[in-house]
Amino acid sequence: MPVARMLQQVVGQMPGRPACGCWTSAPLARFLGTSPRQIPADANFYSSSFSGTDQPRVLITGGLGQLGVGLANFLRKRFGKDNVILSDIRKPPDHIFHGGPFIYSDILDYKNLREIVVNNRITWLFHYSALLSAIGEANVSLARAVNITGLHNVLDVAAEHNLRLFVPSTIGAFGPTSPRNPTPDICIQRPRTIYGVSKVHAELMGEYYHYRYGLDFRCLRYPGIISADSQPGGGTTDYAVQIFHDAVKNGKFECNLKSSTRLPMMYIDDCLRATLEVMEAPAESLSMRTYNVNAMSFTPEDLAQELLKHIPEFQITYNVDSVRQAIADSWPMNFDDSNARKDWGWKHDFDLPELVTTMLNFHGSDTRVAQAN
Ligand SMILES: NC(=O)c1ccc[n+]([C@@H]2O[C@H](COP(=O)([O-])OP(=O)(O)OC[C@H]3O[C@@H](n4cnc5c(N)ncnc54)[C@H](O)[C@@H]3O)[C@@H](O)[C@H]2O)c1
Numbered sequence: 001m002p003v004a005r006m007l008q009q010v011v012g013q014m015p016g017r018p019a020c021g022c023w024t025s026a027p028l029a030r031f032l033g034t035s036p037r038q039i040p041a042d043a044n045f046y047s048s049s050f051s052g053t054d055q056p057r058v059l060i061t062g063g064l065g066q067l068g069v070g071l072a073n074f075l076r077k078r079f080g081k082d083n084v085i086l087s088d089i090r091k092p093p094d095h096i097f098h099g100g101p102f103i104y105s106d107i108l109d110y111k112n113l114r115e116i117v118v119n120n121r122i123t124w125l126f127h128y129s130a131l132l133s134a135i136g137e138a139n140v141s142l143a144r145a146v147n148i149t150g151l152h153n154v155l156d157v158a159a160e161h162n163l164r165l166f167v168p169s170t171i172g173a174f175g176p177t178s179p180r181n182p183t184p185d186i187c188i189q190r191p192r193t194i195y196g197v198s199k200v201h202a203e204l205m206g207e208y209y210h211y212r213y214g215l216d217f218r219c220l221r222y223p224g225i226i227s228a229d230s231q232p233g234g235g236t237t238d239y240a241v242q243i244f245h246d247a248v249k250n251g252k253f254e255c256n257l258k259s260s261t262r263l264p265m266m267y268i269d270d271c272l273r274a275t276l277e278v279m280e281a282p283a284e285s286l287s288m289r290t291y292n293v294n295a296m297s298f299t300p301e302d303l304a305q306e307l308l309k310h311i312p313e314f315q316i317t318y319n320v321d322s323v324r325q326a327i328a329d330s331w332p333m334n335f336d337d338s339n340a341r342k343d344w345g346w347k348h349d350f351d352l353p354e355l356v357t358t359m360l361n362f363h364g365s366d367t368r369v370a371q372a373n
């Protein structure tokens, strides 16, 4: 008998297989019942699901990094302060602790994660914990644990409790053999960093749990994200955040990438809006579960030229970090996000000029636009 037909017969005999082609979480319960998770096969995995008319109850992991606090503020405006719980393994500063619910959560501690989800009736999970590209190369075993083992815990908790799960991926999920200009959603992915490898793993595992168990997994590959009020956590694109601090404070900046290194970038407001939009998109509009999203693409030299329009005395020098440069040279130069634009209407607001004006305004520069402009 042909293999395809044999498979069809086996799948056809599985209980609870819905018409959508994905399997229910019943097989997951059995699968996990034999794992250290010790979940009984007859457990009710739907006790915390929400009807669709309620506000989601949100948990953000790794929430004290560059992106998490901004995401919490953004989601709290939409869903209410108490419906969005920020979590991390670090101690929050006062203004964050008093700004809304905060809880300790180590994603490597599965029981702790499950307890938080159950006790707080979580329905949406944004999984932000990670070690980024450059810091990951300096701590490979920790990056492997947090980015891979931690993801496994998050996937299992999300599947067991019927959560809608967002996991960000990155331009770093591509490598030197990927098409780089532009990089489409579907192409060869052979990254050469532990960060990239773990993100490809996250994309594939999330999609597998979606097709196998019906997990509502949604994933965006972010470009380098530029934010004004939060510091980056050890990535290759960090220069594009630091340059604004140094330009305003000292009028000069030493860049650790070559002047011609072109990378896709996005302002944080666009990033957070894309994240909420894909989470709110009707499932039927999503032809894929992992999408590229993009806004702009520039080199350090392009960024310096734009800054010069506002700070005519600004000076940039270059002192290349070989680890970061090798990573950047293997990443996309331009990102093709046409599927996101077509499927769920993605549209960015910030290009390079708006980015620079907004960042400088935030940093309190008098944004003197040169006469020549
Ligand atoms: N910032 C960007 O430019 C960018 C671009 C693409 C994708 N992303 C992705 O977005 C997510 C958030 O990025 P970010 O820039 O805020 O990262 P970040 O490095 O600034 O923050 C990550 C957070 O994870 C926490 N963390 C580490 N180990 C943990 C553990 N065991 N349990 C719980 N938390 C733990 C850290 O304390 C930190 O606060 C990441 O998954 C990252 O890969 C970010």
Ligand SMILES: C[C@@H](O)[C@H](N)C(=O)O
Pocket (backbone or CB within 6 Å): 132, 133, 134, 169, 170, 171, 172, 195, 222, 223, 224, 225, 234, 235, 236, 237, 238
């Ligand atoms: C691009 C992204 O994943 C992160 N900012 C990094 O450089 O590692």
